[in-house]
Amino acid sequence: MDITLVQGDITEQRVDAVVNAANSSLMGGGGVDGAIHRAGGPEILRECRRLRDTSHPDGLPAGDAVATTAGRMPATWVIHTVGPVYSASEDRSSTLASCYRRSLEVAEELNAAVVAFPAVSAGVYGWPMDSAADIAVRSTLAFSPASSNTLSEVRFVLFSRDAYEAFARALEPTS
Numbered sequence: 001m002d003i004t005l006v007q008g009d010i011t012e013q014r015v016d017a018v019v020n021a022a023n024s025s026l027m028g029g030g031g032v033d034g035a036i037h038r039a040g041g042p043e044i045l046r047e048c049r050r051l052r053d054t055s056h057p058d059g060l061p062a063g064d065a066v067a068t069t070a071g072r073m074p075a076t077w078v079i080h081t082v083g084p085v086y087s088a089s090e091d092r093s094s095t096l097a098s099c100y101r102r103s104l105e106v107a108e109e110l111n112a113a114v115v116a117f118p119a120v121s122a123g124v125y126g127w128p129m130d131s132a133a134d135i136a137v138r139s140t141l142a143f144s145p146a147s148s149n150t151l152s153e154v155r156f157v158l159f160s161r162d163a164y165e166a167f168a169r170a171l172e173p174t175s
């Protein structure tokens, strides 16, 4: 499984699955969540509503992941994960690591080969970028596929130059 870095807009990626930094309600929001719903269109929200009506009446807990269609985006699926809000007084790293692990497990269940991640929790949720990058890279490297391994590439798609450089630094010791 290759880990690659791209600076750009995740909604434009030609990948099997795009991971969304969603919120627990699954009803959309700002940042990358808003961009994904705008680019994918109303079909995504329709499926999110269905999930709330059936399997997830209380919403999606932080650290978990669930898939919907990607609507009009080039990708096939959106994997919605809910990052933890950053706290200086409480270590929530294991929840952030769980976002990556659970998203990759869902990707595997979908037989996805290429999965794109944004920097989960590193926007409105306030996680410092260097730490967010470190957790993203380490939890992806630590992921061991459960069964048939269909995953060939995990692509981190970073919106800003600073985020891209933080992820490049996080990858350095292992490359």
Ligand code: ADP
Pocket (backbone or CB within 6 Å): 008, 009, 010, 011, 021, 022, 030, 031, 032, 033, 035, 083, 118, 119, 120, 121, 122, 123, 124, 125, 126, 127, 157, 158, 159, 160, 163
């Ligand atoms: P969270 O609430 O989990 O912090 P945000 O959406 O606020 O999620 O931010 C997560 C990261 O996604 C931030 O680094 C933000 O700059 C980035 N981002 C926002 N829009 C896009 C996009 N279209 N493609 C890729 N990354 C994006």
